[in-house]
Amino acid sequence: MSEQQRKFELYFEERIASCKQRSKLFAADERKDESNFEKIRENVYEIFKTIFSAADRDCGKDDLAKKQFFLQKAEQIPMNWRASYEKAKQNGDAAKMHIESIKLDTIREIKDMCMQIWEETI
Amino acid sequence: MTEAEAINLFKCLADKSRLQILKSLSVEDMYVERLAERLGLTASTISFHLKKLSDAGAVTAYKNQYYMMYSLNKEIFQTSILEILQQESDEAQKQAQRDAEYRQRVIDAFFEYGKLKSIPAQLKKERIVLEVIAEAFDFDRIYSEKEVNIIIADFHDDFCTIRRDMIAARLLGRNGTGYWRMQK
Numbered sequence: 001m002s003e004q005q006r007k008f009e010l011y012f013e014e015r016i017a018s019c020k021q022r023s024k025l026f027a028a029d030e031r032k033d034e035s036n037f038e039k040i041r042e043n044v045y046e047i048f049k050t051i052f053s054a055a056d057r058d059c060g061k062d063d064l065a066k067k068q069f070f071l072q073k074a075e076q077i078p079m080n081w082r083a084s085y086e087k088a089k090q091n092g093d094a095a096k097m098h099i100e101s102i103k104l105d106t107i108r109e110i111k112d113m114c115m116q117i118w119e120e121t122i
Numbered sequence: 123m124t125e126a127e128a129i130n131l132f133k134c135l136a137d138k139s140r141l142q143i144l145k146s147l148s149v150e151d152m153y154v155e156r157l158a159e160r161l162g163l164t165a166s167t168i169s170f171h172l173k174k175l176s177d178a179g180a181v182t183a184y185k186n187q188y189y190m191m192y193s194l195n196k197e198i199f200q201t202s203i204l205e206i207l208q209q210e211s212d213e214a215q216k217q218a219q220r221d222a223e224y225r226q227r228v229i230d231a232f233f234e235y236g237k238l239k240s241i242p243a244q245l246k247k248e249r250i251v252l253e254v255i256a257e258a259f260d261f262d263r264i265y266s267e268k269e270v271n272i273i274i275a276d277f278h279d280d281f282c283t284i285r286r287d288m289i290a291a292r293l294l295g296r297n298g299t300g301y302w303r304m305q306k
Binding site for chain 2: 031
């Protein structure tokens, strides 16, 4: 396993653990919606962790190909989220907009982290 | 406030962040960013909660120059919980129907050919049985104890117990002149 791969996987694990922890804290503090927002973030991290595992499986030892495969998926998957956000915006549905923006913010952060990790060493 | 609106409002209030927003708005009207700053939440999280509060009728919004200001809908919070509980329920008709069905089941179980088979041990069931017996009495008429005993004896041999229980259940009244059927 390459250094970047290890870093990226560790990043996902830390984020997922952190979301779980915050979700529990919010739930204990009677903030159920915020607790659910953390679960939404956690789901996004889980989805892209799985995608990264698939990239690892499909691209073998080619780190650059892995990164490209991953970033391509990171562009494709959120398209529906963006469309859903726009639709909610048109209908003035602030609740739906917030949920979609959590997903979009999270994938933006994941992409930035991916770029950062690979830029550091390539 | 309808039952559905009350449920929506109670669900909405059962959240600490939303309660904090309402507390802030009870002090003064505020815009999203001000609430976000005050409560340490992101503006979009505040908007999310305000949307829910607005849908539940707990807050209202109005435009003030560039800002959308939010204010507490004081009218809704002046409604007492007792008033909400006393509202005619959407379920009222169904409940009345279920009560009538239960009553008929008890009558069918304890009466046979107009005779009481046994005095129910459960107070709720006994009450139904006593109400049926009370229907044999006319309103606005004074009965002697003997007349009361004869009427009750048509239903069951233990007329003394039933007579006493009917008085305790306030189905019959009694004084020195005799017994009478009480209004519900």
